[in-house]
Amino acid sequence: GYTEKVMDHFMHPRNVGAVADPDGVGQVGNPVCGDLMEVSIKVEKDVITDIKFKTFGCGSAIATASMVTELAKGKTLDEAEKISRQDVADELDGLPPRKMHCSNLAADALHKAIEDYRKKT
Amino acid sequence: GYTEKVMDHFMHPRNVGAVADPDGVGQVGNPVCGDLMEVSIKVEKDVITDIKFKTFGCGSAIATASMVTELAKGKTLDEAEKISRQDVADELDGLPPRKMHCSNLAADALHKAIEDYRKKT
Numbered sequence: 443g444y445t446e447k448v449m450d451h452f453m454h455p456r457n458v459g460a461v462a463d464p465d466g467v468g469q470v471g472n473p474v475c476g477d478l479m480e481v482s483i484k485v486e487k488d489v490i491t492d493i494k495f496k497t498f499g500c501g502s503a504i505a506t507a508s509m510v511t512e513l514a515k516g517k518t519l520d521e522a523e524k525i526s527r528q529d530v531a532d533e534l535d536g537l538p539p540r541k542m543h544c545s546n547l548a549a550d551a552l553h554k555a556i557e558d559y560r561k562k563t
Numbered sequence: 564g565y566t567e568k569v570m571d572h573f574m575h576p577r578n579v580g581a582v583a584d585p586d587g588v589g590q591v592g593n594p595v596c597g598d599l600m601e602v603s604i605k606v607e608k609d610v611i612t613d614i615k616f617k618t619f620g621c622g623s624a625i626a627t628a629s630m631v632t633e634l635a636k637g638k639t640l641d642e643a644e645k646i647s648r649q650d651v652a653d654e655l656d657g658l659p660p661r662k663m664h665c666s667n668l669a670a671d672a673l674h675k676a677i678e679d680y681r682k683k684t
């Protein structure tokens with residue numbers, strides 16, 4: 443079973459797409475199914491002012507990415523870097539264990555996008 | 564890469580949900596990722612008059628299910644039974660080989676829904 447919050451973020455995902463002229467982009471692949479997750483960010487004075495995700499992955503991947511983007515928006519890079527896979531699962535009131543591969547994609551992609559931004563600046 | 568048709572059916576899936584008071588329901592699980600696919604049908608005089616799908620699966624699962632429901636609607640049960648996994652992939656101008664597990668779910672669930680209807684009548 444999926445929680446109400448997971449279903450809500452799956453049916454009405456927030457921040458789908460790619461930000462225009464991104465300051466950082468992170469991409470990761472799911473080793474189990476091969477699906478990709480991409481997170482792009484806009485950064486102003488060390489704050490994530492905009493963030494979007496793109497994936498062809500499953501409902502768990504979509505729901506966690508939607509939640510990750512909500513959590514990261516408006517945060518400083520240092521704060522956003524600390525958003526863990528577990529934080530995201532907790533915010534969604536839990537996820538099925540066998541979908542962890544899918545639900546880790548978004549936090550990993552966010553961290554890579556921040557890394558990408560830091561490398562460039 | 565995904566074809567334009569796959570992207571279209573992923574972004575704008577047709578016939579999402581469940582038909583009211585279904586005459587047949589078929590459910591199958593994806594052995595790789597554990598995701599479920601459900602297809603429900605309304606049947607009148609051996610013709611599928613309405614059909615909907617529900618899944619928490621990935622983009623390939625969503626796109627193929629959307630296409631399968633479009634192909635099956637208005638067909639007789641005998642015709643719909645012959646819709647193969649390959650027919651669906653062909654109609655979408657192809658699917659990545661490693662996503663075949665996901666893209667077979669919809670045709671299988673349709674066949675199960677027809678089986679379910681035949682058992683009941």
Ligand code: FES
Pocket residue numbers: 472475476477499500501502503543544596621
């Ligand atoms: S099954 Fe591929 S991302 Fe979940």
